Amino acid sequence: MKSMRGLTMMMFLALGLFGSGVAYAGNSNPLSDAVSQGQQLFEKHTFEGAGRTCQTCHSAGGKGATVLPNGVRKPSIAGAARYFPRFNAKVGHVLTLEDQVRRCVAGGLQGQAPAYDSADMRAMIAYLTSLSQGKVIDMGGRPQK
């Protein structure tokens, strides 16, 4: 009897764990919704700027190469979330991923940077972080000069 109860408990636990995995994988839920909203913003939104989107420089939704308008190539931002927060020598202090998004909107897009406490920022961070899903956090691993 006791072991049956144990087994039932285990099955509930397994279902719970499996359930959360499936939830992330894309069925409609608040987290995956935020990831898709962030992807939409990344690929399509100009933030009232000069007409560029994030994808103008960071190709294929950020999964491809980073190529600047002047042709200079930089590493892909897929996996970039694992290097934040990080020290930026040019700026002179540590940048969070949110800080980096605001810098790219203001500089790269010449747009209105989303507020830290905004749905757009949350969605963008959810999307950028999803590009590092499963990768090891490596603070300080890609220094920015």
Ligand code: HEC
């Ligand atoms: C005009 C080109 C341009 C646009 C448009 C642009 N960025 Fe960037 N982005 C850069 C440059 C340049 C860097 C610094 C790359 C480096 O030093 O490796 C950068 C760096 C980043 C990084 C850190 C990458 C890393 O590995 O260090 C992230 C994340 C990022 N951008 C997100 C965005 C997002 C989100 C948008 C849209 C809101 C965006 N960028 C739009 C040029 C751009």
